[in-house]
Amino acid sequence: MAYGLLPLVPFLFGFIFLKPKLTLQYRLTVKKYLIYIKELKNGPIEHYLKDVISHKNVIPATIEGSCIKCGNCCLDKKCIFLEQSSENEYICGIYTSPLRRFSNCNSFPLNARDIQRYSCPSFTEVIAEKTENTFVKSEYKTHWIRSVS
Numbered sequence: 508m509a510y511g512l513l514p515l516v517p518f519l520f521g522f523i524f525l526k527p528k529l530t531l532q533y534r535l536t537v538k539k540y541l542i543y544i545k546e547l548k549n550g551p552i553e554h555y556l557k558d559v560i561s562h563k564n565v566i567p568a569t570i571e572g573s574c575i576k577c578g579n580c581c582l583d584k585k586c587i588f589l590e591q592s593s594e595n596e597y598i599c600g601i602y603t604s605p606l607r608r609f610s611n612c613n614s615f616p617l618n619a620r621d622i623q624r625y626s627c628p629s630f631t632e633v634i635a636e637k638t639e640n641t642f643v644k645s646e647y648k649t650h651w652i653r654s655v656s
């Protein structure tokens with residue numbers, strides 16, 4: 508399925524995410540898509556099924572930090588939608604897309620395993636006494652790469 512649609516991906520993504528660049532740069536988009544699919548199989552799908560679905564819209568109270576936009580957790584900077592905004596910073600090219608809500612993207616990091624997996628330089632797991640409310644409401648949008656406005 509993921510590979511069957513390959514020739515159409517630059518057109519579909521360009522249209523769905525309102526990113527004509529993805530269509531115009533056809534060859535580059537195909538190349539990035541193949542890398543993207545490979546990386547998705549390398550942990551994010553499992554993470555989504557195991558961690559994200561049951562914990563959406565909450566962040567563990569034991570995780571502290573703020574995003575410095577290094578791009579590591581965007582599939583090791585291999586996400587097809589990641590864009591470099593400065594020498595050391597990256598932004599999500601589809602940050603405002605409603606479809607992004609159905610992905611892993613607003614749920615990093617949920618645990619120490621997440622932090623280690625992508626070598627996140629800014630979030631840390633803190634040892635906290637377990638309370639009844641181990642999970643707290645959080646403004647997820649504040650800790651993850653957003654588009655430049």
Ligand code: SF4
Nearest residue numbers: 574575577578580627
């Ligand atoms: S959450 Fe961490 S790994 Fe992801 S971009 Fe921010 S600083 Fe980098």
Ligand code: SF4
Nearest residue numbers: 581586588589599612
């Ligand atoms: S936040 Fe954007 S760039 Fe990062 S993994 Fe998600 S879709 Fe890709």
